Amino acid sequence: MRTLPLFTITTLTLTAAPALAAENLTIVETVIDRPTVVTLGVQVLIGDDDDRDAAIELRYRAMGEAAWQVGAPLYRVRPEVVNLQVxxxxxxxxxxxxxxxxxxxxLHAVDPDxxxxxxxxxxxxxxxxxxPAAPKxxxxSDAGELGDALGAAQPGDVIELADGTYxxxxxxxxxxxxxDPIVVRGASTGGTILDGEGAGGNVVEVYGSHVHIERLTIRSANRAxxxxxxxxxxxxxxxVHIEDVNLxxxxREDQLDFYICDNTLVGPLAWPNVYSDDGGVNANVDGIVVQGFGHVVCHNEMVGWGDAIKTAQDxxxxxxxxxxxxxSAYDNAIELDGSTGNTRAMRNLLLNSYSPLSFQPIFGGPAYALRNVVVNxxxxxxxxxxxxxxxxxxxxVILHNTFVSPSRANQVQTTDxxxxxxxxxxxxxxxxxxEGGQTxxxxxxxxxxxxxxxxxxxxGQFxxxxxxxxxxxxxxxxxxVFEAHGTLLGDDIFASGYVAPASYMPVVEEVDVSLSQSSLAVDAGAPLTGFGGFLGAAPDLGALEAGCAAPHYGPRPENVDETAPAPACGDSGGENVGRGDVGRRRRRRVPTPAAVRPATVRRAVAIPQAAPIRRAATRARPRPRPPVTARPAGTRRAPRPAMARAIRARPPVRTARARVVAAARPRARRRRCCWSCSHSPVAGGDERTCMSSPCSVSSPAPCPRRTTRSSTVRSSTSRCSRSPSAPPPARATAGSPSPTPRS
Known part of the structure; x- marks a missing residue:
């Protein structure tokens, strides 16, 4: 197998317990993936832990800052079912x-063994x-001068094209x-045109590295x-604006660290022409293709492609x-196929797609789809x-996405x-x-x-x-088995009143799927630390947190890039304090299993492409790992055991107590009323009696004191009301006939 180009991290001596058996986790090496502009990926290579009960948590901070931020716990990869060397x-x-x-x-690794x-x-x-640092x-102003300049280009050259057609x-x-990159830049995107004049190849071919192509229109050839x-x-x-091309x-393979952003690409295909219409003959009419490692593909506008954006290297x-x-995407809007891990599709708007997010296959992961809005x-x-x-x-790993579809709410059809x-x-x-009565x-x-x-x-049917x-x-x-904490929504979902289209064939041009304040999706999610903040008692379901501004999709204004990111919205669910930060204001903590802080922290040094230095097998005192405990009655339901590791939200320094902290900040049209409910059997169902009170002294508004009603759902405990005068609504129980399953 080909060795993948990675940055390895050479660690100094660590205090660690010797492996007692194959069940005890062994840390072999820490590897940092190629960094991107706004993301870092980490791998901790391991041995043993045959019982798979170990966990590794992560905190991070900018060098020189005192406060730690809590990141997402690392994901345990299962390479034994991967057909690639991982x-x-x-x-x-x-x-x-x-x-x-x-x-x-x-990084904090704990194994109960x-x-x-x-x-x-x-x-x-x-x-x-x-x-360039030293631009020339x-x-x-014409094709001859352009050819001469490109042929003689040197590091630091900024080749500026006057408006016109070349x-x-x-x-x-x-x-x-x-x-000192080589920069080829037009006077204006619309006015500076490279016309391939119907060529059967590429309008522009780049054989070097650190070449920038900017502010041009490229058209009329097989590929731009x-x-x-x-x-x-x-x-x-x-x-760059690309049009009148097939690709x-x-x-090519093993390329590194490309930045393809703020472009508009218009392809040759038209919606509603999709893969199933002709057996996929246009599946490889590709918009943007990257191969290799460390690439950023951001804020582009794509229309008329088979696969709009794809990775194309195992x-x-x-x-x-x-x-x-x-x-529009005849096949896939974003294709992460063949990636091994730490590939990330996040905060995209995907309209009019045959199958918008493709993971065919992923070789171990994690391959993330985060906070994407997907419609039609x-x-x-x-x-x-x-x-x-x-x-x-x-x-x-598919988290916090909004899917609106005309056929079924969620559909995966394969025998694999x-x-x-x-x-x-x-x-x-x-x-x-x-379709078929199947949600x-x-x-x-x-x-x-x-x-x-x-x-x-x-x-409907599930x-x-x-x-x-x-x-x-x-x-x-x-x-x-599934959805122990899932939510069946009412028809009041989106603030705009948007509903799923009756058919996929009409083009959806624009859509607003921000949540209604009274939607049952509000505050219904699990706190997943490291994947964005939230405003209420818990995260909202879907891509867009109610009360937060929607992300910007597509090309950004001139001179706007990642150096001026949009302000974060809401609470990440963890704490942003380090040891010794007594008196510093703390963020809300979400209830998680308690952890015990190790006594020592050692520092490591990043060395690109260096051979690994393994940790010393120094004996350390085993530390206890407190058990996961349920929340007190009357608070939000605790995650089931299978969820515990996924939503671990605080670092090892945290104490063992579990508590619920209501948001102190005000939120429009939401009353902070905390409910606790009890149930007793009655004919035809059960009777629920709910008591409410303000969640905290910062929410002094009066709350209804008591309400009783019957329902046919199983007993549950709800925390906060959805309206000023009613307890949390019961889940609906309507059913529908069972059609014959599709093969």
Whole structure:
């Protein structure tokens, strides 16, 4: 197998317990993936832990800052079912970082079999690509001058094209450097045109590294741009308009650290032409293709492509795809196929897609789909399929997405097993009468799947291959396999009143799927530390937290980039304090299993491409790991054991007590009333008696004191009211006939 280009982290001596048996986790090596502009990925290579009861938590802070931020716990990879050479490991990403900033990452590994170990590594995010440090401006105004300038290009050259049409095809053989790239830039995107005049190849071919192509229109050929050299590094396409081509931007294997952002690509296909119409003949009419590691594809606008944005190399890692808007995709809007881990599709707007998010396959993961808005899906929302050549998918992490589809709310149709995936805090909405009466048709067999805290509308059949076919949501939930904490929504979901289209064929141009303040999706999610903040008692379901501004999708205004990120909204659910920060204001903590803080923290040094230095097998005193305990009666329901590790939200320094902290900040149109309910059997169901009181002294508004009503749902305990005068609503129980399952 080819060795993947990674940065390894050389750690100094650590205090650790010796492995007592194969059940005790052994830390082998810490690896930092290639950094991107706003994200860092980490792998902790391990041995043993055959009983899989170990966990690794993560905190981070910018170098020199006192306060720690709590990141997402690392994800345990299952390489034994991967058809690619992947080591045993924990892996994960740290999101929403600042460009060109060095961070400390503190890792805390605990195994009840005897290991408790903490260590620190450092890593630096990439800067946003900029102009040369020593620019040499070369003005050109016709095709001859452009050809001469490209042929003689040297590091630091800024080749500035006057407005006009430049006919022909162009090749750039030279390379710039990281500090002094070669820049090819038009006077204006609309006015400076490279016209391929119908060429059967590429309008622009780039053979070097650190070449920037900016502010141009490229048109009239088979493909607009191709980066032709395997292993090329640091190339940029920015503020380019591409049209009248069959293919957009192409790549070669093992390329590194590209930045393809703020472009508009118009492809040759038209909605509603989709994959199932013609057997996929246009599936490889690709918009943006990247191969290799460390790429950023952001804030592009895509329309008319087979696959709009895709990874195309098995083993790819550390790729960010964010802020894009895809307006039509004949097949996949975003394709993470073949990636090994720490590939991330986040905060994209995906409209009019056959199967918008593809994981066919993932080689271990985690491959993230986070806070994407997905509207008008023809087929499957998330394609958890195998590849006939490379095996089944393993390690998709699908969190906080909003899916609105005209056929079914969630559909996966394959006979291949999907392994070790997570569907949490998503919002699945379809039309009032879903196809075949099926709200969910999940025909893929699943292994080690975690499906919980999702919201659905409407009620209907819920079919899960190998698990059960349930007539309605209540029956599915009562079975106790999936959605122990899921929510059946009412029809008041979106503030705009938007409903799922009756058919996929009309083009959806614009859509507002921000939540209604009275939606049952509000505050219904699990607190997942490290994946964005929330405002209320718990995260809202779906991509958009009520009360927070929606992300910007598509090209950004001139001179706006990641150096000026949008302000964060809400509470991340963890604490941002370090040891000794007594008296500092603390963020709200979400209840999690308690952990014991190790006594020592050692620092590590990042050395790119260095051979690993293994930790010393020094004996340390085993530390106890407190058990997971349920919350007191009358508070929000505790996560089931399978969820505990996924929503661990505080670092090892935390104490063992569990508590509920109401939000002190005001929130429009929400009353902070805390409810506790009891149940007693009555004819035809049970009777629920609820008492309310203000959640905290900062919420002094009067609350209704007592209400009683009957329902036919199982007993439950709700925490906060949805309106000023009523306790939490009961879940609906409507059912629908069971059609014959599709093959």
């Amino acid at each position: 080591p045993q490991q924990f892996a994960g990403s740290v999101f929403d970082l600042r460009p060109d900033t060095t961070y400390e990452l503190e 005897g290991l408790d170990e903490t260590w620190t590594v450092t890593a630096t995010t990439r800067p946003v690509p900029g102009d 401006v070369i003005p050109v 006919g022909g095809t162009w090749s750039i053989e030279s390379s710039g450097t990281a500090d 741009i191709r980066f032709q050299t395997a292993g090329a590094e640091g190339n940029v396409v920015r503020r 957009g931007i192409g790549a 083993g790819a890692r550390a790729i960010d795809i964010y802020g894009n808007i895809t307006r 899906v023809k087929d499957e929302q998330t394609k958890l399929h195998a590849n006939s050549d490379t095996g089944e998918t393993v390690g998709a 097993t999907a392994h070790d995936f997570r569907l949490l805090n998503n919002l699945y909405v379809t039309r009032a009468e879903p 969910v048709l999940f025909s893929a067999p699943s292994a080690h799947a975690e499906i919980d805290y999702n919201g659905y509308w409407p009620d 079919e899960f291959e190998g698990v059960g076919d349930y007539p309605d949501f209540a029956a599915m939930q009562a079975a106790g």
